[in-house]
Amino acid sequence: MNLQRLGMILKITSGFVTALWVVGLVIGNIYLVLLAFIILLMVIPVIYVYRDNLKEIFQGDPTVIVEDERTQLINEKAATMTLGISVAVLIYVAVVVIALRNSYPQYKPWDMPC
Structure with a gap:
């Protein structure tokens, strides 16, 4: 998978997980918080697999920066x-x-x- 595409997917997922747990905490719904935690547990192995390329994933082309x-x-x-x-x-x-x-x-x- 393209590293920039993976970075965009991870950023969107991070925003979604953050929104889920914040909404879950605000309205007091434990199921939303648990769903956010489950999604987070699914993202952790992906980040672990690409741990050597995190700078390229989140910052883009390293030659430009x-x-x-x-x-x-x-x-x-x-x-x-x-x-x-x-x-x-x-x-x-x-x-x-x-x-x-x-x-x-x-x-x-x-x-x-x-």
Whole structure:
């Protein structure tokens, strides 16, 4: 399969999986989240098979892109900042959920119907 076509399919699948789990979490439907997880489990072997060509799949022709140390430094700083923000948001959501569980005791996880 053409690497650019595979990259486009993986990008579309990633967007679809993200939309599925976000919608599933927002409306509280576990089946949508499970469907997103199953699709993700089907995509992982494809990425594993093409793991040596990931740069060509997602960036296109490697001869056109010129990458130097400055670009790598910027990417590393952006990745570090993204990870920090993600962890901070996760901690904030966890604190809110823990704080609200006393206000809404009827939503305890062990009392929820399956």
